Amino acid sequence: MMQRRTLLKRLAGLLMGAMGAVLATPAVLYLLDPLRRLRGKQPGVPALPVARLDQLPDLDRGEAPLRQSVVARDVRDAWTRFPEVRQGSVWVYRRGDQVFCLSTVCPHAGCSVDYDEQQRRFVCPCHRSTFSLDGKRQDGPSPRDMDSLEVQVRQGQVFCRYQRFRLATASKEAI
Amino acid sequence: MARGWTRRWLDWLESRTGYRALVHAALEERIRGGASPAYVFGSVLTFILLNQIVTGILLAAYYAPSATTAWASVAYIQDQVWLGWFVRGMHSAGASMMVLTLLLHLVQVTVYGAYRAPREVNWLTGLLLAAVVMAFALTGYLLPWDQKGYWATQVATTLLGATPLVGRTLQTLVQGGPVYGNLTLTHFFALHVFVLPATLILLLVVHIALFRRHGVTPKWGRSDEELERTADTFWPRQLFYDLVAMGVMLAFMVAWVIKTHGAELGAPADPASAFDARPEWYFLPLYQLLKYFPGALEVVAALGAPLIAGGVLVALPFLDRAATTHPRARRLPLALVLGGLAGATGLGLMAKVEDARNETYQKNVQAAHQEAQRARALALQGVLPQGGTAVYLNDPLEGGRLLFKEHCAGCHRLGPLGPVADKDVRGPDLTRFASRSWLEAFLRDPNSPAFFGRTRVKGMKPVQATEEELRALVEWAYSLSDPPDVDRSLAARGRQLFEEKDCDLCHELDGQTEGEGPMLPGLATRGWLVRLLKEPASPLFFGDKSEMPSFANKLTERELEQVAAFVAAQRDAK
Ligand code: FES
Numbered sequence: 001m002m003q004r005r006t007l008l009k010r011l012a013g014l015l016m017g018a019m020g021a022v023l024a025t026p027a028v029l030y031l032l033d034p035l036r037r038l039r040g041k042q043p044g045v046p047a048l049p050v051a052r053l054d055q056l057p058d059l060d061r062g063e064a065p066l067r068q069s070v071v072a073r074d075v076r077d078a079w080t081r082f083p084e085v086r087q088g089s090v091w092v093y094r095r096g097d098q099v100f101c102l103s104t105v106c107p108h109a110g111c112s113v114d115y116d117e118q119q120r121r122f123v124c125p126c127h128r129s130t131f132s133l134d135g136k137r138q139d140g141p142s143p144r145d146m147d148s149l150e151v152q153v154r155q156g157q158v159f160c161r162y163q164r165f166r167l168a169t170a171s172k173e174a175i
Numbered sequence: 176m177a178r179g180w181t182r183r184w185l186d187w188l189e190s191r192t193g194y195r196a197l198v199h200a201a202l203e204e205r206i207r208g209g210a211s212p213a214y215v216f217g218s219v220l221t222f223i224l225l226n227q228i229v230t231g232i233l234l235a236a237y238y239a240p241s242a243t244t245a246w247a248s249v250a251y252i253q254d255q256v257w258l259g260w261f262v263r264g265m266h267s268a269g270a271s272m273m274v275l276t277l278l279l280h281l282v283q284v285t286v287y288g289a290y291r292a293p294r295e296v297n298w299l300t301g302l303l304l305a306a307v308v309m310a311f312a313l314t315g316y317l318l319p320w321d322q323k324g325y326w327a328t329q330v331a332t333t334l335l336g337a338t339p340l341v342g343r344t345l346q347t348l349v350q351g352g353p354v355y356g357n358l359t360l361t362h363f364f365a366l367h368v369f370v371l372p373a374t375l376i377l378l379l380v381v382h383i384a385l386f387r388r389h390g391v392t393p394k395w396g397r398s399d400e401e402l403e404r405t406a407d408t409f410w411p412r413q414l415f416y417d418l419v420a421m422g423v424m425l426a427f428m429v430a431w432v433i434k435t436h437g438a439e440l441g442a443p444a445d446p447a448s449a450f451d452a453r454p455e456w457y458f459l460p461l462y463q464l465l466k467y468f469p470g471a472l473e474v475v476a477a478l479g480a481p482l483i484a485g486g487v488l489v490a491l492p493f494l495d496r497a498a499t500t501h502p503r504a505r506r507l508p509l510a511l512v513l514g515g516l517a518g519a520t521g522l523g524l525m526a527k528v529e530d531a532r533n534e535t536y537q538k539n540v541q542a543a544h545q546e547a548q549r550a551r552a553l554a555l556q557g558v559l560p561q562g563g564t565a566v567y568l569n570d571p572l573e574g575g576r577l578l579f580k581e582h583c584a585g586c587h588r589l590g591p592l593g594p595v596a597d598k599d600v601r602g603p604d605l606t607r608f609a610s611r612s613w614l615e616a617f618l619r620d621p622n623s624p625a626f627f628g629r630t631r632v633k634g635m636k637p638v639q640a641t642e643e644e645l646r647a648l649v650e651w652a653y654s655l656s657d658p659p660d661v662d663r664s665l666a667a668r669g670r671q672l673f674e675e676k677d678c679d680l681c682h683e684l685d686g687q688t689e690g691e692g693p694m695l696p697g698l699a700t701r702g703w704l705v706r707l708l709k710e711p712a713s714p715l716f717f718g719d720k721s722e723m724p725s726f727a728n729k730l731t732e733r734e735l736e737q738v739a740a741f742v743a744a745q746r747d748a749k
């Protein structure tokens with residue numbers, strides 16, 4: 001009698017375990033889908049158009065830099081495809097032949113860096129960090145230079161690889 | 176060692192919670208007259224409920240209830256999420272099986288007379304539970320926001336709106352407005368995942384508690400003394416029956432879902448379309464009934480039939496005054512319930528048969544299925560933010576048409592698109608572009624206002640040739656886009672004439688050398704068109720005389736492809 005009860009107990013456990021597994025396995029895999037989607041897809045940072053080369057102001061000729069928003073095209077977010085998504089803004093300009101593209105995000109705490117036309121330098125309005133025309137750190141709490149972004153010029157069009165970087169660190173680390 | 180450790184841990188839990196008494200009480204439940212397979216339905220229903228809760232939560236993790244996101248998110252679940260089709264299929268199959276098992280449960284309870292005193296309240300909570308389950312089914316059907324859910328549910332809310340006095344107000348409240356929209360979905364979603372589950376669980380607790388209080392109603396014909404003598408506990412035998420029944424149900428559901436690849440997802444809801452909607456099978460009897468009640472009487476039937484059925488069921492324990500539970504002593508109640516069910520089944524079958532014989536309906540079903548396949552294939556590329564039917568814009572021909580309208584139709588005519596006034600036309604007419612007739616007209620008079628006459632691109636002379644030669648040249652030019660119906664020998668003759676007529680002085684054929692006129696290899700193919708759109712002023716195309724702007728930076732690659740596909744399709748347009 002005892003033996004039969006144990007057997008039944010085991011059998012009941014087995015049945016319940018099997019049913020649980022049938023329900024739980026697909027459930028877990030289903031929830032892991034975002035991980036699966038990530039795998040094998042290491043998308044580089046895309047180069048996005050920011051301005052036409054012939055429109056770039058030349059700071060060496062006393063012009064003021066251009067503040068442009070960087071817009072990514074055809075961005076997928078799960079089931080939605082957005083034709084345009086604003087990624088952020090950049091200061092874009094030339095000094096002679098060199099093209100600059102600086103993120104407007106202040107490396108100190110993330111405020112948006114302005115351009116001061118009188119002083120001819122970049123100024124962050126939050127805690128008064130200042131930067132040279134090349135984006136080099138001058139005064140204030142910012143731990144590093146303004147973050148420059150990789151620039152490409154193709155067929156008269158300026159592209160930049162827009163990225164965000166960790167704030168408040170001396171070194172520039174992409175996130 | 177491990178056993179000892181588990182034991183100690185469980186002992187600790189016992190000392191803090193006393194859980195063993197609970198488990199004991201559950202397993203040692205007394206069953207008068209012994210275990211029976213007839214008692215499994217309640218457990219199976221609970222099991223399906225568990226399945227609904229689990230799969231429901233899983234679905235909610237990927238679903239977004241709004242008119243713009245519902246369909247796209249369900250399409251994402253169905254076609255892109257790992258095993259999404261399975262999870263959704265199990266939820267849908269569970270709903271159907273829930274209704275089916277509910278009916279079996281009802282029949283068992285009726286036949287055994289388990290609704291009778293003192294179990295009236297238990298019976299009533301059971302009926303309420305059944306109503307909640309139907310409300311679940313009704314609200315859930317709309318959530319994917321596909322054609323069938325959208326149109327079938329319209330019928331339900333319209334009938335609700337026809338209720339005397341309060342109908343209009345009620346319908347507006349349920350829908351969140353006079354017509355279906357975002358609020359309809361959020362309302363149905365809130366009902367389906369919060370209000371109804373809470374109600375269901377509350378009722379279920381009462382239902383089970385009352386069941387435990389009164390115990391099972393054993394089959395008729397056995398004396399009290401015999402019932403006591405054969406009494407058994409829930410564990411092990413009844414639990415076993417229950418587990419096996421659950422296992423069979425689960426196996427059946429899994430097999431069904433795998434065989435059908437889950438529940439069908441229709442094309443996105445389109446208020447502008449005509450759709451031949453049918454409700455789920457369990458509402459078919461009511462649907463069929465409505466066919467027999469014309470005009471104003473329809474509402475009476477739609478609301479009256481469920482009311483009468485519900486009323487009879489509610490009254491059942493109070494009607495049944497028989498001394499025993501023997502069916503022979505309870506002819507009226509049994510006839511009412513079983514007869515009603517048979518009638519409903521008959522109506523449902525008639526609906527099925529009528530549809531099977533209705534050719535128009537069958538054609539509509541086919542068409543709806545194809546539309547659904549098309550929409551879901553397009554949804555793999557992601558659906559634009561406006562959602563739903565915007566998925567069709569992923570179709571290059573549809574998306575390309577809109578892009579053409581926006582970016583090209585300022586200068587080019589194409590069918591009904593393009594400038595109205597002749598003076599605004601600044602490029603060739605692209606209607607049926609690169610078809611034989613277009614090419615022939617073009618070769619006869621390239622500088623006509625319909626072609627380059629209104630542009631600065633000039634210089635090609637009308638081709639001087641006999642009709643036969645012209646046909647050959649047209650065939651050759653036509654062959655460049657590699658259509659299926661080329662007359663090869665005629666095209667070869669055209670190729671010869673191309674040199675004899677000195678066309679090759681301006682047009683290059685290697686796709687690299689720069690010529691006076693545009694390069695011809697791949698003429699009017701998508702690739703050729705994309706290159707042209709990107710660099711119309713390239714020496715390979717029209718050179719710096721071209722007034723057409725470059726679209727390289729104005730349109731994305733995808734958009735360029737779409738415009739090119741749209742224009743390329745002109746060749747075969749009727
Ligand atoms: S955030 Fe720019 S200085 Fe602090």
